[in-house]
Amino acid sequence: MSLPQFTFLAPTSLSEACALLEKHQGKIKIKAGGTDMIVRLSHRAVKPDFLMTLKKIPDLNEISYTPDKGLKIGALALLREVEISPLILEQAPMLARAAHATATVQIRNMGTVMGNVCNASPSADNIPSLVAMNAIIVASSGKKEREIPIDEFFLGPGRSALQANEIAVAIKVPKLAANSGVSYQKISARSKVDIAAVNIGALITLNEEGKCKAVRISMGAVGPTPLRASLAEEFLLNKKITDETLAEAGRLAAEDASPISDVRASREYRKLMVEVMTTRALKEAAGFASQRVVKCKSS
Amino acid sequence: MKKELITLNINGDDIEIAVHPWRTLNEVLRDQLHLTGTKLGCGTGDCGACTVLLDDQSVSSCLTLAIEAEGHKITTIEGLAPEAATENDLENLTLDPIQESFIAKGAIQCGFCTPGMIMSGKFLLDHTPNPNEAEIRAGLSGNLCRCTGYNKIVDAIADAAEKISPTK
Ligand SMILES: Cc1cc2nc3c(=O)[nH]c(=O)nc-3n(C[C@H](O)[C@H](O)[C@H](O)COP(=O)(O)OP(=O)(O)OC[C@H]3O[C@@H](n4cnc5c(N)ncnc54)[C@H](O)[C@@H]3O)c2cc1C
Ligand code: FES
Ligand code: FES
Numbered sequence: 001m002s003l004p005q006f007t008f009l010a011p012t013s014l015s016e017a018c019a020l021l022e023k024h025q026g027k028i029k030i031k032a033g034g035t036d037m038i039v040r041l042s043h044r045a046v047k048p049d050f051l052m053t054l055k056k057i058p059d060l061n062e063i064s065y066t067p068d069k070g071l072k073i074g075a076l077a078l079l080r081e082v083e084i085s086p087l088i089l090e091q092a093p094m095l096a097r098a099a100h101a102t103a104t105v106q107i108r109n110m111g112t113v114m115g116n117v118c119n120a121s122p123s124a125d126n127i128p129s130l131v132a133m134n135a136i137i138v139a140s141s142g143k144k145e146r147e148i149p150i151d152e153f154f155l156g157p158g159r160s161a162l163q164a165n166e167i168a169v170a171i172k173v174p175k176l177a178a179n180s181g182v183s184y185q186k187i188s189a190r191s192k193v194d195i196a197a198v199n200i201g202a203l204i205t206l207n208e209e210g211k212c213k214a215v216r217i218s219m220g221a222v223g224p225t226p227l228r229a230s231l232a233e234e235f236l237l238n239k240k241i242t243d244e245t246l247a248e249a250g251r252l253a254a255e256d257a258s259p260i261s262d263v264r265a266s267r268e269y270r271k272l273m274v275e276v277m278t279t280r281a282l283k284e285a286a287g288f289a290s291q292r293v294v295k296c297k298s299s
Numbered sequence: 300m301k302k303e304l305i306t307l308n309i310n311g312d313d314i315e316i317a318v319h320p321w322r323t324l325n326e327v328l329r330d331q332l333h334l335t336g337t338k339l340g341c342g343t344g345d346c347g348a349c350t351v352l353l354d355d356q357s358v359s360s361c362l363t364l365a366i367e368a369e370g371h372k373i374t375t376i377e378g379l380a381p382e383a384a385t386e387n388d389l390e391n392l393t394l395d396p397i398q399e400s401f402i403a404k405g406a407i408q409c410g411f412c413t414p415g416m417i418m419s420g421k422f423l424l425d426h427t428p429n430p431n432e433a434e435i436r437a438g439l440s441g442n443l444c445r446c447t448g449y450n451k452i453v454d455a456i457a458d459a460a461e462k463i464s465p466t467k
Contacts, residue, residue: 001342005300008320008366038323038362039343051320053367080356104441105419107344109356110363 003041009052014167017057018142022165024050030167032076033111035103036119060169065091071173079108079116079126092173094129094182094201101125101186117153118168120160121195123221123264127154128201129184131218131226132285136172141165147172154225177214180205181288183281187273189264196221197265198273200253202281204241206289212236217249217278222257222270229253229278241286250279305369309334310378318365325349325360328375336376336414340443347442350415351375357422357441376414379421397421397459406455408446416442420456428464432457 009028011017021028029048031037032055040046054060054076061076065087073082073095082088082099089096099113102125116126117137127150135150139162153161162168176182182203188194199220207213215236217229231252239245259270302317309332318327325342328334328351340348342361349360352374379395397420400406407413416439423430423438430438435456436449444452 002326003321003323005319005321007300008303008364034364035344035359035362038364041321042342053364055367104344104347105422105438106347106350106357106359106441107362109353109422110358 001042003038004044004047006041006048006051009050010056011052012056012058014057014140014169015142017052017054017167018140018165020050020052021167025164028052030054030118032115032118033078033107035107035111036115036121054167063087067175069172070175071095071171073113073171073173075114075167075169076112077114079103079111079113080105082113082126083108091175092129092133092182094184095126095133095173098126098129098184098186098201101184114168114171117150117171118160118162120154120156120158120225122157122223122225123196123199124226125186125196125199125220127226128199128218128220129182130171130173130201131228132182132184132201132203132216133173133176134203134216136174137168138170138172139163139166140169142167145169151228156224176203177205179207179213179289179292181285181290181292183284183288185277185281185284187277195264198222198259198270198277200274200277200281202278202285204236204282204285204289206241206286209240210290211238211240212286213238215282217253217282219253219257219274219278221264222259222274227256227258229256231256232278236282241282241290246279246282246286249282250275250277253278303366305366307365307368307373308371309373310375320364320366322365323361324351324363324365324368324373327365328360334375334377338411338414340411340415345443346412347415347419347439348412350418350442352418352422355422355425357419374418376417379417395421396462397424397456400455400459400462401452404451404455404458406447406451412442412444412446416444416452420459423456424460424463429460429466430456 028050060074062074064072079099113126116124137148186196186199188196201218203216205214215233219227232249254271254275257274259267261267307314338348340346344359344362351360353371435453
């Protein structure tokens with residue numbers, strides 16, 4: 001179906017873009033890659049008077065890394081770019097895996113990681129690993145920048161903590177602590193092309209004795225926003241990582257999940273899959289973390 | 300509302316055209332420029348029938364605004380084998396190796412998915428000259444076919460890969 005009519009805006013600076021957001025409040029929508037926004041327009045889920053592209057704003061597509069500041073992923077970095085970026089593959093390979101697990105080749109060539117985050121879908125593929133890694137969303141109002149911890153970014157389905165005059169400009173991902181590992185796991189009906197029925201991001205840091213020193217688990221598609229598996233996290237702290245403790249953590253994660261039944265999966269199936277996928281994610285993350293323990297000791 | 304005059308670089312030609320900003324590249328290609336090789340299936344990014352290359356990257360033309368395609372190099376199925384545009388001269392018609400392989404391997408039934416499949420195949424082989432079967436299937440996972448059952452399409456891409464970048 002044809003798109004509804006709108007006036008197209010293509011500002012060439014952040015300050016211009018934020019001024020336009022301010023001026024046309026309530027009547028304007030932002031697009032980056034447009035793979036969510038154009039579909040919503042075509043379904044008439046939104047009918048803005050103005051559609052503003054971010055594509056003409058320079059330098060928003062950069063991916064950079066510094067040892068002290070960690071990774072920075074610009075708002076216009078494409079899913080495909082994150083998927084194949086040597087920097088990301090080296091510093092945070094799970095972010096590349098999550099980008100790769102998103103949508104189809106064509107959509108990854110168009111869509112951005114930031115768009116996936118700002119769209120704030122509970123099932124978004126790139127959110128759980130970013131939550132596990134304690135990412136920060138940098139928002140700009142053109143005049144000021146502020147940093148929003150990702151734990152505070154999602155307010156509900158499609159709702160984020162961005163103000164009406166703010167644009168998200170970058171995702172900051174802190175450098176992994178020593179002896180840490182990350183995993184991203186997804187399950188969906190039509191292999192990875194499909195929207196996730198359940199997805200899990202996990203980060204584990206081990207201490208010298210191989211006990212869990214820190215852990216963050218993010219569960220997607222099982223609540224109105226991505227949820228932290230707090231019971232499982234509390235249980236694992238200071239415990240030795242064994243098949244038994246990981247299985248128990250999975251069970252506790254399922255307790256924290258509040259999924260609904262929909263076309264993709266039933267509530268019961270989702271709960272079971274949270275258990276399986278959480279255990280699997282923790283096991284992989286702990287595996288990576290312990291490889292690093294070994295590496296640290298031998299070097 | 301006013302149309303905007305833009306220049307689209309399509310298959311090597313600069314074309315000046317007036318478009319409404321809400322028109323998709325798919326609409327402009329098909330309805331205004333009559334380049335109907337590019338199909339419209341779902342219109343929501345799911346089926347891949349509308350796939351074109353934008354600066355050599357495969358994208359869904361149904362989700363691309365025409366106005367945003369300005370300044371980029373657009374390649375459609377018609378541009379893959381420029382000679383093929385001269386329909387009257389079938390004797391001298393040359394096709395892209397991927398197109399030849401689709402014919403040779405019987406990978407076309409109704410043909411609706413074919414242009415999109417071939418553009419996705421082109422993007423795949425540009426980046427992965429010698430894909431294995433899993434890589435071919437992953438490369439085509441954004442394209443649906445209701446007829447062939449995919450196997451012959453996978454064969455065709457493997458055949459084309461071998462012609463373009465022989466492994467032996
Ligand atoms: C066929 C198809 C399959 C898909 N499959 C998946 C899948 O498997 N997994 C998945 O997670 N998603 C999937 N998606 C959804 C979509 O592709 C992703 O969410 C994508 O990452 C969105 O990025 P974009 O740049 O295209 O966002 P856009 O559509 O441009 O924007 C998305 C939303 O974020 C806002 N926004 C974007 N950038 C900013 C910014 N910098 N600041 C403030 N607000 C911003 C927009 O206003 C809009 O509300 C699919 C979509 C399609 C069409
Ligand atoms: S018509 Fe564009 S993906 Fe189906
Ligand atoms: S040949 Fe008919 S849809 Fe593929």
